[in-house]
Amino acid sequence: xxxxxxxxxxxxxxxxxxxxxxxxxxxxxxxxxxxxxxxxxxxxxxxxxxxxxxxxxxxxxxxxxxxxxxxxxxxxxxxxxxxxxxxxxxxxxxxxxxxxxxxxxxxxxxxxxxxxxx
Amino acid sequence: xxxxxxxxxxxxxxxxxxxxxxxxxxxxxxxxxxxxxxxxxxxxxxxxxxxxxxxxxxxxxxxxxxxxxxxxxxxxxxxxxxxxxxxxxxxxxxxxxxxxxxxxxxxxxxxxxxxxxx
DNA sequence: TCCCATAGGGATAAATTTATCCCATATTGC
DNA sequence: GCAATATGGGATAAATTTATCCCTATGGGA
Numbered sequence: 001x002x003x004x005x006x007x008x009x010x011x012x013x014x015x016x017x018x019x020x021x022x023x024x025x026x027x028x029x030x031x032x033x034x035x036x037x038x039x040x041x042x043x044x045x046x047x048x049x050x051x052x053x054x055x056x057x058x059x060x061x062x063x064x065x066x067x068x069x070x071x072x073x074x075x076x077x078x079x080x081x082x083x084x085x086x087x088x089x090x091x092x093x094x095x096x097x098x099x100x101x102x103x104x105x106x107x108x109x110x111x112x113x114x115x116x117x118x
Numbered sequence: 119x120x121x122x123x124x125x126x127x128x129x130x131x132x133x134x135x136x137x138x139x140x141x142x143x144x145x146x147x148x149x150x151x152x153x154x155x156x157x158x159x160x161x162x163x164x165x166x167x168x169x170x171x172x173x174x175x176x177x178x179x180x181x182x183x184x185x186x187x188x189x190x191x192x193x194x195x196x197x198x199x200x201x202x203x204x205x206x207x208x209x210x211x212x213x214x215x216x217x218x219x220x221x222x223x224x225x226x227x228x229x230x231x232x233x234x235x236x
Numbered sequence: 237t238c239c240c241a242t243a244g245g246g247a248t249a250a251a252t253t254t255a256t257c258c259c260a261t262a263t264t265g266c
Numbered sequence: 267g268c269a270a271t272a273t274g275g276g277a278t279a280a281a282t283t284t285a286t287c288c289c290t291a292t293g294g295g296a
Binding site: 008012014049066087097099101102109110115 | 126127128130131132133134135136137138145146149167179182183184205208209211212213215216217218219220221222223224226227228230231233234
């Protein structure tokens with residue numbers, strides 16, 4: 001993967017959840033899988049800004065973290081389906097809360113973010 | 119700051135909240151300020167693993183995003199105090215939910231994270 | 237025959253984020 | 267005078283994450 005040189009911080013719950021959710025597309029991947037977009041190509045189409053390479057990598061990490069599971073059908077062309085594990089499912093209310101706060105404050109957030117970039 | 123070459127994604131609420139919370143120490147900074155650790159030196163002591171430089175930078179961004187506000191007392195040696203804005207306060211239940219999920223699943227998370235590193 | 241879809245991953249470059257080091261200010265205490 | 271305290275930020279290096287490009291495999295359709 002990439003041998004870490006700076007140790008992880010795993011002190012509290014916030015560190016731990018950060019570790020599994022940190023990644024540019026992970027939260028969206030979880031959410032789309034939750035919504036029923038199961039195949040990698042579906043997810044790629046839902047997130048066209050992401051490179052295929054990184055989506056694969058992040059899906060693999062989500063799987064290693066036991067938030068999603070993967071079924072490979074032995075057909076050609078290949079077919080793969082992801083779904084949330086029970087564990088991953090318990091995260092949905094939390095992600096929902098994040099998205100809801102973002103939606104509720106959309107305008108203000110858009111303002112302060114764009115002002116800071118300019 | 120650093121001129122962006124890759125455009126931001128600001129499509130949905132999840133993107134927006136991600137933009138203001140993304141940063142290695144931001145969530146913890148918000149939480150500690152919420153708990154009453156207001157001065158930069160206090161926060162530095164609470165988060166000794168972070169470099170002073172980055173804490174300053176992230177505090178500044180949190181301020182630009184209107185989640186915290188800053189009061190500078192004109193004394194020597196300098197004294198600065200941060201506090202949550204009303205807006206930042208509305209984020210606390212969400213952060214609390216994140217931390218709670220992490221705490222509830224601490225053992226499992228620690229396992230899967232460390233297994234993946236090894 | 238050639239191309240497309242489907243999934244995966246190696247190699248490498250680019251972008252972004254963090255870390256490290258150093259300097260400045262001005263008062264208090266030794 | 268010298269060190270410590272407190273805050274801030276420039277310059278640069280290192281670490282980490284993402285992007286880009288390319289190659290694999292196989293059956294079906296134009």
